[in-house]
Amino acid sequence: MTIIDMMNNGFELYIHIPFCVxxxxxxxxxxxxxxxxxxxxxxxxxxxxxxxxxEERQGVSLSSVFIGGGTPSILPxxxxxxxxxxxxxxxxxxxxxxxxxxxxPGTVDAEKLGIYRECGINRISFGLQSAQDDELKRLxxxxxxxxxxxxxxxxxxxxxTNINVDLMSDIPGQTVKxxxxxxxxxxxxxxxxxxxxxxxxxxxxDTPFGEMQSEGKLDIPDEDTDREMYHMTPRILSEFGYGRxxxxxxxxxxxxxxxxxxxxxxxxYYGAGIDAASYYDHSRYVNxxxxxxYMRDPVSCHYLTEKLGSEDLMSEYMILGLRMTKGVSxxxxxRRFDVSMKEKYGxxxxxxxxxxxxxxxxxxxxxxxxxLDLANVVMRGFI
Amino acid sequence: MxxxxxxxxxxxxxxxxxKSTLADRIIEKxxxxxxxxxxEQVLDNMDLERERGITIKSQxxxxxxxxxxxxxxxxxxxxxxxxxxxxxxxxxxLAACDGAILVxxxxxxxxxxxxxxxxxxxxxxxxxxxxxxxxxLPSAEPQRVKDEIEDVIGIEAQDAPLISAKNGIGIEDxxxxxxxxxxxxxxxxxxxxxxxxxxxxxxxYKGVIVxxxxxxxxVKKGTRIKMMATGAxxxxxxVGYFGxxxxxxxxxxxxxxxxxxxxxxxxxxxxxVGDTVTDADNPCSEPLPGYKKVQPVVYCGVYPADSAKYxxxxxxxxxxxxNDASLFFEPETSLALGFGFRCGFLGLLHLDIIQxxxxxxxxxxxxxxxxxxxxxxxxxxxxxxxxxxPSNLPxxxxxxxxxxxxxxxxxxxxxxxxxxxxxxxxQRRGRYISMEYIEAGRxxxxxxxxxxxxxYDFFDALKSRxxxxxxxxxxxxxxxxxxxxxxxxxxxxxxxxxxxxxVHSESAYERGRKMCEKLKDEIPRHLFEIPIQACxxxxxxxxxxxxxMRKDVLAKCYGGDITRKKKLLEKQKEGKxxxxxxxxxxxxxxxxxxxxxxxxxx
Numbered sequence: 009m010t011i012i013d014m015m016n017n018g019f020e021l022y023i024h025i026p027f028c029v030x031x032x033x034x035x036x037x038x039x040x041x042x043x044x045x046x047x048x049x050x051x052x053x054x055x056x057x058x059x060x061x062x063e064e065r066q067g068v069s070l071s072s073v074f075i076g077g078g079t080p081s082i083l084p085x086x087x088x089x090x091x092x093x094x095x096x097x098x099x100x101x102x103x104x105x106x107x108x109x110x111x112x113p114g115t116v117d118a119e120k121l122g123i124y125r126e127c128g129i130n131r132i133s134f135g136l137q138s139a140q141d142d143e144l145k146r147l148x149x150x151x152x153x154x155x156x157x158x159x160x161x162x163x164x165x166x167x168x169t170n171i172n173v174d175l176m177s178d179i180p181g182q183t184v185k186x187x188x189x190x191x192x193x194x195x196x197x198x199x200x201x202x203x204x205x206x207x208x209x210x211x212x213x214d215t216p217f218g219e220m221q222s223e224g225k226l227d228i229p230d231e232d233t234d235r236e237m238y239h240m241t242p243r244i245l246s247e248f249g250y251g252r253x254x255x256x257x258x259x260x261x262x263x264x265x266x267x268x269x270x271x272x273x274x275x276x277y278y279g280a281g282i283d284a285a286s287y288y289d290h291s292r293y294v295n296x297x298x299x300x301x302y303m304r305d306p307v308s309c310h311y312l313t314e315k316l317g318s319e320d321l322m323s324e325y326m327i328l329g330l331r332m333t334k335g336v337s338x339x340x341x342x343r344r345f346d347v348s349m350k351e352k353y354g355x356x357x358x359x360x361x362x363x364x365x366x367x368x369x370x371x372x373x374x375x376x377x378x379x380l381d382l383a384n385v386v387m388r389g390f391i
Numbered sequence: 392m393x394x395x396x397x398x399x400x401x402x403x404x405x406x407x408x409x410k411s412t413l414a415d416r417i418i419e420k421x422x423x424x425x426x427x428x429x430x431e432q433v434l435d436n437m438d439l440e441r442e443r444g445i446t447i448k449s450q451x452x453x454x455x456x457x458x459x460x461x462x463x464x465x466x467x468x469x470x471x472x473x474x475x476x477x478x479x480x481x482x483x484x485l486a487a488c489d490g491a492i493l494v495x496x497x498x499x500x501x502x503x504x505x506x507x508x509x510x511x512x513x514x515x516x517x518x519x520x521x522x523x524x525x526x527x528l529p530s531a532e533p534q535r536v537k538d539e540i541e542d543v544i545g546i547e548a549q550d551a552p553l554i555s556a557k558n559g560i561g562i563e564d565x566x567x568x569x570x571x572x573x574x575x576x577x578x579x580x581x582x583x584x585x586x587x588x589x590x591x592x593x594x595x596y597k598g599v600i601v602x603x604x605x606x607x608x609x610v611k612k613g614t615r616i617k618m619m620a621t622g623a624x625x626x627x628x629x630v631g632y633f634g635x636x637x638x639x640x641x642x643x644x645x646x647x648x649x650x651x652x653x654x655x656x657x658x659x660x661x662x663x664v665g666d667t668v669t670d671a672d673n674p675c676s677e678p679l680p681g682y683k684k685v686q687p688v689v690y691c692g693v694y695p696a697d698s699a700k701y702x703x704x705x706x707x708x709x710x711x712x713x714n715d716a717s718l719f720f721e722p723e724t725s726l727a728l729g730f731g732f733r734c735g736f737l738g739l740l741h742l743d744i745i746q747x748x749x750x751x752x753x754x755x756x757x758x759x760x761x762x763x764x765x766x767x768x769x770x771x772x773x774x775x776x777x778x779x780x781p782s783n784l785p786x787x788x789x790x791x792x793x794x795x796x797x798x799x800x801x802x803x804x805x806x807x808x809x810x811x812x813x814x815x816x817x818q819r820r821g822r823y824i825s826m827e828y829i830e831a832g833r834x835x836x837x838x839x840x841x842x843x844x845x846x847y848d849f850f851d852a853l854k855s856r857x858x859x860x861x862x863x864x865x866x867x868x869x870x871x872x873x874x875x876x877x878x879x880x881x882x883x884x885x886x887x888x889x890x891x892x893x894v895h896s897e898s899a900y901e902r903g904r905k906m907c908e909k910l911k912d913e914i915p916r917h918l919f920e921i922p923i924q925a926c927x928x929x930x931x932x933x934x935x936x937x938x939x940m941r942k943d944v945l946a947k948c949y950g951g952d953i954t955r956k957k958k959l960l961e962k963q964k965e966g967k968x969x970x971x972x973x974x975x976x977x978x979x980x981x982x983x984x985x986x987x988x989x990x991x992x993x
Contacts, residue, residue: 022950207946235941256946271950285951292954314954324953327960331948363918383944385918388964391957 018071024281062098335374476738490573687735
């Protein structure tokens with residue numbers, strides 16, 4: 009049984025922790041600072057929602073849990089063990105489930121990490137972004153590279169062997185050289201991370217970066233530099249044994265992030281916490297983004313946003329599945345939808361193959377090298 | 392009807408000097424309408440006009456005024472359009488009057504349009520008397536403005552009523568002045584009928600309603616009338632006069648009266664403005680002077696953004712034409728834009744108004760091509776073509792020479808800006824005629840300018856170069872021989888017919904270059920490189936390149952993002968759908984209008 013096949017039978021749980029020490033300049037996720045009292049109240053509300061979600065899903069076993077944010081690691085250690093305990097009491101967690109928590113450098117210590125291990129968390133995702141302190145400062149991050157190294161070493165010492173590091177290209181002031189240096193420093197760590205996410209910066213409108221850009225004050229690398237960095241990334245990472253398995257994700261063999269692969273392969277998931285999204289019964293839901301109303305009544309602020317018909321499901325299968333370098337499976341498509349992919353999308357596929365954006369290899373249809381740069385062109389064809 | 396108790400008049404003014412407000416006050420202070428019934432501006436009854444602060448269609452209103460001498464006078468106030476595009480309509484409305492009130496802003500003084508309108512009124516032998524409006528403004532200088540009126544226009548102004556139409560000050564003086572200074576109409580009610588058509592509108596119940604000023608004779612229900620220019624003959628169903636905003640039937644209209652006639656006329660084209668209505672059984676010997684057939688001055692292609700809406704566009708144009716005989720359209724086909732219409736307009740404002748009405752009232756999404764004037768193409772075989780669509784220009788080998796329309800332009804500006812305005816006129820191939828200082832600080836500059844140099848953005852350039860102080864007026868002078876070429880645009884080596892335009896040979900390079908630059912910004916990147924070329928006679932004179940797309944990818948897409956990312960892709964896809972496919976290139980609709988915005992030197 010491959011990972012993907014197993015995922016298809018699974019169910020995932022996402023827990024959203026919306027708190028941060030300080031919001032980064034590029035961040036458009038729902039996160040903010042809060043005092044201890046609010047955090048405690050929020051965790052209580054989260055547990056209430058988990059209990060209710062579990063009750064409605066008797067017998068569902070979780071193939072993965074992802075505690076994301078915000079910065080989950082700024083919660084006191086007891087809060088995380090309380091949440092994990094609550095999940096265990098209300099859901100069956102598969103024996104080999106992947107359980108991830110996002111941590112920001114400087115917000116964890118050996119004790120906290122030890123507690124995470126004890127309560128069953130087996131994967132850490134560090135938001136590093138850059139190994140250059142000046143770049144970190146420009147992003148509005150609160151830590152230095154040294155802070156990261158010490159947090160990372162603590163995680164290794166605590167026994168974590170499955171660690172992800174988030175990195176970012178296209179940072180204002182970044183050069184091809186500094187990006188290469190960042191990649192090499194991270195890959196060259198003693199006990200190198202099993203997984204690396206390497207994103208290009210996306211400037212979103214309602215962020216300080218968005219404002220700076222509209223005022224012409226954001227000095228992001230030009231197109232040539234961007235493309236050079238982007239194409240250099242898989243080359244350097246492969247030197248260190250990382251394979252690219254998604255547009256922005258790389259891992260050592262067998263360490264693909266199962267939780268995220270689930271998102272791209274149509275595995276149902278429940279998202280708990282404010283603004284968290286869920287997908288089950290072929291429908292998408294979202295929770296309120298207002299923390300006050302969430303804390304008042306965490307159970308009834310879960311709203312249906314979209315029911316997916318078979319057209320939508322096929323379309324999502326393509327646009328999400330093609331994000332992965334392995335591509336989408338012809339046989340799986342036909343098994344799920346009772347129609348062959350060629351019959352449904354033959355015209356588009358032929359066009360994109362002609363343009364050199366898609367290529368078929370055995371049972372799989374995948375983006376070419378060029379297609380990975382221009383994925384949206386392809387995806388718009390399947391919308 | 393005692394003619395001595397009738398006053399037929401209009402109000403002339405520069406835009407924004409308060410013409411409509413004064414009309415409102417006159418109607419309010421006289422009979423037939425109470426203050427409560429007053430709409431904000433009774434004469435301007437189209438929303439669009441109100442928004443733009445201008446009047447498009449002439450209308451008339453009849454009110455009753457009890458003067459200081461104790462007698463009741465009939466006032467027929469005829470409204471005139473306030474824009475140069477509608478000069479002919481203005482002249483016909485003036486011809487229906489015996490006098491005019493000249494409104495001049497107490498702060499701004501005489502402006503280019505003031506002059507143009509007054510001269511037009513004087514040309515029609517109207518008795519003109521001035522009123523000074525907005526005297527309650529802190530910046531009002533009534534004495535200076537009076538002197539200016541006397542100096543510049545040469546009419547007596549010292550006893551001009553000082554008024555504020557907005558605040559109702561001095562209106563009584565204006566009404567008395569109308570009685571005293573505007574002559575009663577002349578004419579013989581027993582002579583054969585001759586009535587001037589100064590406007591008409593289409594009503595779905597009554598058919599065409601013809602607005603007339605009766606010069607001689609009498610018309611009543613049952614009269615068999617004939618339009619002397621079009622030859623249309625019908626029996627009169629109803630005659631009447633204009634209450635504010637409604638038609639009030641009466642027994643007859645006789646010499647000196649202003650009113651309307653209905654006669655089951657189906658189309659406006661049978662009742663052209665300026666034509667003479669006579670009695671078919673007892674016709675007058677000659678039509679009234681001044682009639683001319685109105686010809687469109689500016690043409691452009693109008694296409695539905697969604698080609699499935701072609702029939703809807705056709706229907707909308709037909710409906711608009713019912714009430715606007717000066718709107719011309721005929722089907723045309725473009726390789727780039729599909730099926731649409733070549734439409735003719737009296738000017739750019741008229742074009743703008745029609746386009747807005749199509750979009751607003753008929754809910755149509757349109758693509759319009761660059762407006763073009765009418766060129767005369769003299770062919771080697773001796774024939775002459777009126778060229779309204781640049782793509783129809785014959786092969787250069789068949790062309791002997793070409794002519795373009797020239798206008799007489801009058802620009803009034805404070806002296807600080809004379810230099811930059813003259814520079815602008817020179818740039819636009821203007822021929823300097825004269826300049827005179829009409830008072831210490833202001834000059835009236837006269838130029839002859841090619842119409843195609845002013846139809847795009849001349850007025851905007853003028854305003855920005857004079858910080859809004861310049862005023863501008865023009866009328867068509869005639870045609871002159873000119874060195875003109877057709878500029879073609881090739882996108883990815885394919886000529887895009889809808890982007891071709893005619894340009895003076897000396898400006899071809901400059902415009903071609905700007906056009907390529909503009910299109911480079913408008914056309915999105917494709918998977919391949921796209922050359923954009925400007926050509927004259929097959930020779931490339933400018934080139935830009937839209938580089939191939941190198942990156943179009945969403946870096947992140949996780950559980951919480953999926954809906955949002957899908958929406959983003961959908962939106963992008965929708966945007967692409969609205970583009971026009973030329974060869975393998977998708978061109979956004981805005982690109983076809985980008986030629987309009989080439990001159991950004993202001």
